[in-house]
Amino acid sequence: MDALVLQLLNGLDKGGAYALIALGLTLVFGTLGVVNFAHGALFMLGAFCAVAVQQLLTLSAQVKDPSVTFFEAFKEVPYLEIWFGDAGTAIIAWSLPLSILIAIPVMLLIGWAMERGLIRFFYKRSHAEQILVTFGLAIVLQEIIRIWFGANPIPVAAPPIVSGSADIGDWLGLGPGVVYPWWRLIYFLFSAIILAAVFGFLQFTTYGMVVRAGMRDRDTVGLLGINIQRRFTAVFGIAAVVAGLAGLMYTPIVPPNYSIGMDFLVLSFVVVVVGGMGSLGGAVVAGFLLGILQSFASMNEVKAIFPGIDQIIIYLVAVIILLVRPRGLMGRAGVMES
Amino acid sequence: MERTSASRDLILMVVFTAAVLSMPIWLAPIGAGYPDLLQKFAIFGIFAIGFNILFGLTGYLSFGHAAFLGVGSYTAVWTFKLVSMNILPAIIFSIILAGLFALAIGYVSLRRTGIYFSILTLAFAQMAYNLAYSVLTPITNGETGLRVLRDDPRILDRVLGIEPGDVLPTPELFGLRTIGYEGFYICAVFLIIAFFIALKITRSPFGLALRGIKSNQSRMNYAGFNTRPYTLAAFVISGMFAGLAGALMAVTDPLAGAERMQWTASGEIVLMTILGGAGTLIGPILGAGIIKYSENIFSAFNEQNLHQAFSFLPDPVQDAAVSIASMFVGEGWHLTLGIIFMLIVIFLPGGVMEGFGRIVKWTRKPPAPRATQEVRTAG
Numbered sequence: 001m002d003a004l005v006l007q008l009l010n011g012l013d014k015g016g017a018y019a020l021i022a023l024g025l026t027l028v029f030g031t032l033g034v035v036n037f038a039h040g041a042l043f044m045l046g047a048f049c050a051v052a053v054q055q056l057l058t059l060s061a062q063v064k065d066p067s068v069t070f071f072e073a074f075k076e077v078p079y080l081e082i083w084f085g086d087a088g089t090a091i092i093a094w095s096l097p098l099s100i101l102i103a104i105p106v107m108l109l110i111g112w113a114m115e116r117g118l119i120r121f122f123y124k125r126s127h128a129e130q131i132l133v134t135f136g137l138a139i140v141l142q143e144i145i146r147i148w149f150g151a152n153p154i155p156v157a158a159p160p161i162v163s164g165s166a167d168i169g170d171w172l173g174l175g176p177g178v179v180y181p182w183w184r185l186i187y188f189l190f191s192a193i194i195l196a197a198v199f200g201f202l203q204f205t206t207y208g209m210v211v212r213a214g215m216r217d218r219d220t221v222g223l224l225g226i227n228i229q230r231r232f233t234a235v236f237g238i239a240a241v242v243a244g245l246a247g248l249m250y251t252p253i254v255p256p257n258y259s260i261g262m263d264f265l266v267l268s269f270v271v272v273v274v275g276g277m278g279s280l281g282g283a284v285v286a287g288f289l290l291g292i293l294q295s296f297a298s299m300n301e302v303k304a305i306f307p308g309i310d311q312i313i314i315y316l317v318a319v320i321i322l323l324v325r326p327r328g329l330m331g332r333a334g335v336m337e338s
Numbered sequence: 339m340e341r342t343s344a345s346r347d348l349i350l351m352v353v354f355t356a357a358v359l360s361m362p363i364w365l366a367p368i369g370a371g372y373p374d375l376l377q378k379f380a381i382f383g384i385f386a387i388g389f390n391i392l393f394g395l396t397g398y399l400s401f402g403h404a405a406f407l408g409v410g411s412y413t414a415v416w417t418f419k420l421v422s423m424n425i426l427p428a429i430i431f432s433i434i435l436a437g438l439f440a441l442a443i444g445y446v447s448l449r450r451t452g453i454y455f456s457i458l459t460l461a462f463a464q465m466a467y468n469l470a471y472s473v474l475t476p477i478t479n480g481e482t483g484l485r486v487l488r489d490d491p492r493i494l495d496r497v498l499g500i501e502p503g504d505v506l507p508t509p510e511l512f513g514l515r516t517i518g519y520e521g522f523y524i525c526a527v528f529l530i531i532a533f534f535i536a537l538k539i540t541r542s543p544f545g546l547a548l549r550g551i552k553s554n555q556s557r558m559n560y561a562g563f564n565t566r567p568y569t570l571a572a573f574v575i576s577g578m579f580a581g582l583a584g585a586l587m588a589v590t591d592p593l594a595g596a597e598r599m600q601w602t603a604s605g606e607i608v609l610m611t612i613l614g615g616a617g618t619l620i621g622p623i624l625g626a627g628i629i630k631y632s633e634n635i636f637s638a639f640n641e642q643n644l645h646q647a648f649s650f651l652p653d654p655v656q657d658a659a660v661s662i663a664s665m666f667v668g669e670g671w672h673l674t675l676g677i678i679f680m681l682i683v684i685f686l687p688g689g690v691m692e693g694f695g696r697i698v699k700w701t702r703k704p705p706a707p708r709a710t711q712e713v714r715t716a717g
Contacts, residue, residue, distance in 0.1 A: 035453055121684065127453050128399045132612060133683040135605060139676030147665050147673070266464060266601060273457050308473030315461035315468075322450055322458055 002178050007295045009168070013184040013253065015291020016191030017043075020246035021268035022275060022283035023198060024239030030215045030278040031232040034119055035127050037134040039243055040265025041141040045110060046103055046244025047256035048145055051154050053099035057092050094159050096252065103248050104241055111240025115233050138262065146258040153255035158183045183252045190249050194242060195284055201238075202280070211235055215278070270318040276331020286329055290314050347537060350619075354533055358526050362519065370631050373522045378630045380525035381586045384532045386610045386622035388579020391536060392572050393608070394617035395545060397552035401456045401604050402443070402463025406436045406577040408470065408599035410584025412477070415484045415594045422494035423486075423507045425516060425524070429585045436581020437574050444573035448566065451555065463604055470596035483595035509589050521590045528586060529623075532579060537619060539575070548572055552617075609675070613682055615691030624690055629675070636674055639667035 021043055028036050058078045065073040080088030091098070118137060122130050157163070165179035202208035214221045214228040221228045247256065247264075254260065271290055275282030290313075296302060298310035309316075321328060357364075361379070365371045370379075389403055410432040417428035447458040470478040478484055488506050509516045516524055539545045547568050550558050558565050588594055597603070606629070614625025644660040644667070651659055666674045686693055 118680075118684075125687075128397075128456075129683055129687060131399070131453065131456065132608065133680055136676050136680035136683060139672055140680065143670060143673035143676060147670055262602070266460065269457060270461060273454065277453075308469050311468035311472045312465040315465045318461050319446065319458060322454055323446065326450060326454060 003299065004296075006178065006180065007299055008292060009180055009184070009188075011292030011295035012188040012288065013191075013291075014294065015288035016188050017246050017250055017264065017287075018268055018271045018291050019284045019287025020191050020194060021243050021264055022271040022287045023195065023280060024243045025268055025272045026275065026278055026280060026283040027198075027235055027239045029272070030280070031211065031235045032115075032119065032123060034122060035130045035134070036119070037131050037265065038114070038138040038141065039134075039239070040261035040263075040268065041138040042107065042110070042240050042243040042261070043247035043250075043264050044142060044145065044256065044258065044261030046107055046247030047156075047251050047260060048149060048247075049103035049106055049244065050096055050099045050156050050248045050251045051149060051256065053102055054095045054156055057095045057098075093157075096156060096158055096248075099248060100245065103244050107241045107244030108237045110244075111237040112233065114240070115236040119236065120233075138265070142258045142261060149258065151257060153257040155255040156251035158186075158252040162186060187249055187253065191246065194245060198238065198242060199280070207231065267314060270314055272328075274318050274321045274328055276328025279328060279330045279332065282328050282330030289329075290317065293317065347541065351534060351537065354620075355530050358530055359523075361526070362522070368631075370634070373518045375630065375634055376522040377525050377586075377590050379627045380522065380529040381583050381590070382607075382610060382626035382630055383529050383623040384525075384586065385580055385583035385607055386614065386626040387529075387532050387536045388576040388583070389607050389611050390576075390616060390618075390622040391539060391548075391579070392576040393611055394622070395540070395548035395552060396569055396572050398448070398451070398569060398573070399456050399608070400447075400459040400573075400576075401601060401608070402459035402461075402466075403576070403580050403607055404599050404601070404603035405443070405463040405466040406440055406580035407584040407587070407603070408466065408594070408596065409439050410436045410581035411588045411594035411598055412470075412484060412584075413581070414585040414588035415486060415592055416477075418486045418492075418509060418588070418592055419490040420493060422492060422498075423500075423509055424494075425509050425511050425585075425589045427494070428509070428589065429528075429582065432581045432585035432588075433578045434581075436584065437578040440574045440577020440580075441570070444570050444577070448569050448573060460601055460604070463599060463601055467596055467599040467601070470599060478594070478596055480596070483593050485594075486592045509592055516589050525586050525590070528582060532582065533619070533623070540619060544568065544571070549617075609679055611689075612687075613679065613689050615689030618689075618691040621689050621691040628690070632674070632678075633671060636667045636671040637669070639664075 021039060024042070025036060025039050028034055028039070057080060060076040060078040061082060062074045063077045063082070065075040078088065078092060080091055082088070084091070114137070118133065122133060162182040165181050166185055168178055168180045168185075202212055210221065210226055210228070211231050214226075214231065218228055247261070250256070267290075268287075271286045272283055274290065275284070275286030293313055294310065297306075297313040303310060358380070361376055362371050362373075365376070370376070385403075385407060389400070392398055392400055392403075413432040413435045414425075414428040417431045421427050421431075443459065443462045447455055447462065450458055471480055486507065488504075492500075492507075511524060514520050514524070539548075547558075547563070547565075550563075551565050551569060555565055584594075584598070587598070610625040610629050611622045612625070613628060614623065615621025641660060641664055644663050645656065648656045648659045648663070664670065682689060688695070
């Protein structure tokens with residue numbers, strides 16, 4: 001029982017990441033009609049926003065170490081600590097939450113540049129060409145990051161106050177000893193909040209209503225004198241921010257390297273297909289569902305019955321879904337069903 | 339529609355054969371005349387020809403073709419281990435097994451079209467890749483890769499009285515080595531055969547049906563034409579080509595690893611085909627050659643080479659030029675590849691072959707009359 005609950009929780013944070021990326025993918029597909037293979041690169045760029053902020057804040061100078069008296073010893077001390085003392089140390093400790101503030105405008109800008117600079121020329125071209133050009137863009141983006149930050153994963157620290165584990169055993173009445181990392185809980189909550197925010201925006205604001213109307217029937221909305229194109233570009237920007245934040249918050253769980261986006265992209269695509277191309281709710285449901293399924297499949301008891309199932313479960317589900325219900329779990333009938 | 343006739347095809351075939359066989363000579367001036375690279379040209383040429391039979395003719399974009407390459411490689415190495423070091427059984431088994439895999443995967447994947455087909459093939463390839471790394475380790479030898487050992491059984495060789503010596507046995511074709519130029523010529527013969535088959539397929543009614551599927555599958559269906567067997571046949575054939583390419587990889591270097599099946603490897607073959615020109619006969623081979631050649635050239639550069647290359651510049655400018663250029667060479671070769679690829683898809687979706695076509699058109703039509711025409715429309 002304990003194990004089941006733990007696996008469920010394990011699935012939630014990964015599922016949250018899948019859901020966030022898949023939401024952006026399906027939003028872009030629903031509005032612009034573009035299959036964006038560079039969406040994983042946005043996740044990766046978000047993660048490297050956190051890395052960049054951390055590196056910037058910990059820029060350090062060599063200072064003489066007074067604790068060593070035998071010889072002249074130097075140690076690296078971040079400028080922030082030299083200038084602000086303990087306040088500086090605190091700022092460094094909270095670099096990850098701080099980087100969110102930087103990442104939002106940066107990702108918005110990147111998303112806007114990507115849409116205006118490349119994607120808009122591909123609305124009318126075939127899906128195959130869209131896949132190919134965004135695949136090329138993804139390679140370019142991740143290689144630029146590799147040149148800048150190197151090929152090795154770079155660890156990013158969560159604030160020390162949440163670095164430990166939560167005693168969820170006590171809360172859930174499972175008895176002591178069942179612990180779960182704080183940051184993973186935070187990640188799940190964070191993804192839930194972001195998802196709620198995006199849905200709220202689309203569902204309860206006039207702007208979002210127009211976007212949804214545009215997804216249904218772009219031409220009619222255009223005939224009503226609304227510049228739907230500008231709103232769709234804004235949606236692309238939002239999708240970029242969502243993917244970027246998903247990557248940024250994931251850094252304490254898995255240290256990012258330049259290819260982390262590709263790993264998530266393939267899985268997120270499968271998530272979108274399972275949820276239903278263009279269906280926002282489907283992307284979220286399928287994201288969490290597949291995240292949880294994957295973590296259940298990696299239990300030893302399951303692996304003993306089906307060896308290797310943890311490696312293929314997501315793809316297997318996708319194959320079955322595509323064959324028996326091609327529109328996906330929550331896809332609208334007739335949308336990309338062939 | 340391009341004009342075709344039997345005699346033109348014969349000329350094409352002869353020119354192609356001559357060009358492939360003389361590759362060591364005419365590629366030598368650009369520094370590509372050595373066997374290792376030539377083998378790669380031929381192997382990836384075969385792979386690209388096969389991929390093009392599916393993607394170029396039917397328009398189905400498979401993102402999982404590397405899986406068949408991997409299956410071919412593993413089968414070849416296992417044949418070396420169990421049957422014989424002669425490459426013929428290895429190649430035959432590889433083609434058959436890759437074909438069977440393609441039949442199974444194609445039967446399922448081809449129920450869908452468009453991006454769903456791409457995702458399905460991608461899913462199958464990723465499953466194969468992940469399994470090769472985890473539970474199938476007894477068959478694939480996991481991360482280490484599958485290799486030939488000295489005391490493998492090799493039944494056929496034993497029966498024929500070929501005993502393993504003290505050294506590690508190497509693949510051979512009736513005594514012919516498979517490395518160096520011999521290796522290249524073995525691959526080249528297969529490349530020519532593969533090209534011949536592709537040519538015959540393209541010109542046949544079967545090929546015409548495939549192109550019909552590409553231009554409008556629903557219309558084909560409405561006309562009472564069952565397209566499924568045709569697409570499946572194309573898928574299996576291209577899978578067998580991939581299996582052959584995989585087997586030849588194992589032949590020239592008897593080692594098979596799972597990284598050959600990764601989806602980025604599938605992406606690479608898509609790239610080659612697009613770069614050369616999907617749907618054309620020569621294009622994919624050209625694309626494979628260009629990518630493998632540039633990979634070789636670009637990744638060989640390092641800072642010292644660059645300093646030499648830019649030595650005519652004054653020092654500060656030289657340093658700047660070197661630091662900019664070094665982003666695109668050596669380890670940064672993938673950046674160059676990505677940029678080239680984007681440019682091709684954006685500006686020249688028909689690939690290099692379309693570029694040739696445009697140049698030919700441009701030279702044939704003198705620019706002068708076009709200018710007057712523009713003036714006329716403007717006025």
